[in-house]
Amino acid sequence: MFELSPRVQDLKQQIEAFMDEHIYPNEALFYQQVKENKWGAPPIQEELKAKAKSMGLWNLFLPHSERGAGLNNEEYGHLCEIMGRSSIAPEVFNCSAPDTGNMETIERYGSEEHKETWLKPLLAGEIRSCFSMTEPDVASSDATNIECEIRRDGDEYVINGTKWWSSGAMADSCKIAIVMGKTDANAPKHLQQSMILVPLNTPGVTIVRDLHVFGYDHAPHGHAEIKYENVRVPVSNILLGEGRGFEIAQGRLGPGRIHHCMRSIGVAERALEAMCRRAASRVAFGKPLYKHGSTSENIAKSRCEIDQARLLTIMAARSMDQFGNKVARQQIAMIKAVAPTMLCNVLDRAIQVHGAAGVCQDTFLASAYAKARTLRLADGPDEVHLGTIAKLEMSRYL
Ligand SMILES: Cc1cc2nc3c(=O)[nH]c(=O)nc-3n(C[C@H](O)[C@H](O)[C@H](O)COP(=O)(O)OP(=O)(O)OC[C@H]3O[C@@H](n4cnc5c(N)ncnc54)[C@H](O)[C@@H]3O)c2cc1C
Structure with missing residues (x-):
């Protein structure tokens, strides 16, 4: 194709x-x-x-x-x-x-x-990294709420704040965090935030605990709550400059978001494959599962939704390649709103066709479902992306 x-x-x-x-x-x-x-x-x-x-x-x-x-x-x-x-x-x-x-x-x-x-x-694949933006105490889907303080003190910045859901930070190999915080609480709303590199072995960085997703710890990378207490790093660790955090976030989140969507399509394909094999190999009430209308509908709907999501992903990627991440933001938001729900639906159907085997540890479906559900939150909840799509659409009429 x-x-x-x-x-x-x-x-x-x-x-x-x-x-x-x-x-x-x-x-x-x-x-x-x-x-x-x-x-x-x-x-x-x-x-x-x-x-x-x-x-x-x-x-x-x-x-x-x-x-x-x-x-x-x-x-x-x-x-x-x-x-x-x-x-x-x-x-x-x-x-x-x-x-x-x-x-x-x-x-x-x-x-x-x-x-x-x-x-x-x-x-070189020698170390890993984490992205430390979300905070437990504020609605972090709105990044202007982020409260972590990044204060300049001579040749250093001093960082104070608590972050959670810093994915990857539990791994022994995770050595560096990109931390988002406020350098100037009095600046215009979108110029208050900055991003700074913080080596995880800096004094004052404490991994408080690992967070679980529906009981899964997602080892070996995990998701960490991290406390930054009077953490001092050189001023040169700031990325791009003070107040440029949103500018970086716009550039960063495009590729990161679309990669999740690409991987989601792969998981959905594997789930559909498992669903079809199961439907072909198991007999109930005198006929193979795939001959029952509801199962064949599950298969058909899944094929349609996966292919729709793939086309949307490729369209967004092409738009990023041709016009840049900023211009492609409506397409990026579209696929970010569509792919995780598509994956949840396909996995849910695959689980159903597997019967009780689908919810236990014998197939990849249960853990994949737990992970897929988080993608409707991670990198921004669905509602925020739908809001972006609608806003850009409406801008043509206002
Ligand atoms: C598995 C996993 C991995 C993650 N990895 C990372 C990571 O590596 N680094 C990191 O910094 N963060 C990470 N996150 C955090 C994630 O990005 C945030 O959870 C997300 O941005 C939402 O922020 P919040 O949890 O504070 O929810 P809130 O901002 O409190 O939002 C709660 C709910 O409010 C509703 N809502 C919010 N805004 C709107 C709106 N505009 N319109 C309508 N409804 C709205 C939505 O239903 C939303 O789910 C991860 C989360 C998970 C679950």
Whole structure:
């Protein structure tokens, strides 16, 4: 359906083969190793990372940069979908959240020193990063509410605040946080916030606890509540400059959001595949499940919704490539509002067709559902994206 360049076609085939040969067969081992050392890097992950890197299946996400693989967002979309099929795969290809968004932020807005100190090891897959914006005490879907204080004191900034849902921060390998906070509470609303790099080993940074999603701890990366108490970093750690936090957020969240959507389509494809296999192999009331009208409807609706979401994702990616993330914001908001709900629906149907097996640990469906539900909140709740779409649509008439 999509015309892929020979290079992307070749990468796609290589990634598909890698998934078949190395990813799916090692999922159980990966989670066994996580049980043995919750926040450490599972040895199988490190082994597969080395393999993927040596094959050039590495950092495929970074568009418009000589540090990346030279693919644009649309091309990466086709590959990211395949990686998304397994929760353990994105990290193996150094393409996992929130690192892709963070690497792109440092690439775009960081100084040469930031790139040397942080981007280099991130691109090498030696360390991981987190994005620390959301706060427990304020409605963080409206980032103007963020209260964390970033106060200048001579050659340093002093940071005070509590963040939560900093994904990835539980991992032993997570060494750097991009923290959003207020540098000037009296400036105009959208110029109060800044983003600053904070090494997690800085005195005053405390990981308070890990947060669970419907009981899942999402080890080995996890989601952390972090306290920043009189944390001092050099003034040079600020990204782009004081008051530029919103400007960075606009640029950062585009790619990060769309990568989640691309991966969601991969998960949905895998769920539909599982649904069809189950419907073909199980008999109830004298006929295979797929011959019951409600099951065939579940299959048909899922196929329609996945393909609709894929087309919307590719449209958004193409728009980002052609016009930039800012101009593409309506398309980005559209797919961010559509893909997580599509994935929840497809997984819910797949669970139903699996019967009780669908809600237990024997298939990937239950944990994938729990994760999919969070995507209707993470990177902004559905309502905020729907608001953006409506606002941009209405601007043509006002
Ligand atoms: C698994 C997971 C991972 C996450 N990872 C990160 C991360 O790495 N870094 C990070 O900083 N944050 C992260 N988050 C946090 C996430 O981005 C926030 O939860 C989200 O932005 C919503 O903020 P809030 O929880 O404060 O909800 P609130 O802002 O309190 O909103 C609550 C609800 O109010 C309603 N609402 C809000 N605004 C509107 C509106 N304009 N119109 C109508 N209704 C509205 C919505 O129903 C919304 O769900 C993560 C969250 C989850 C669950």
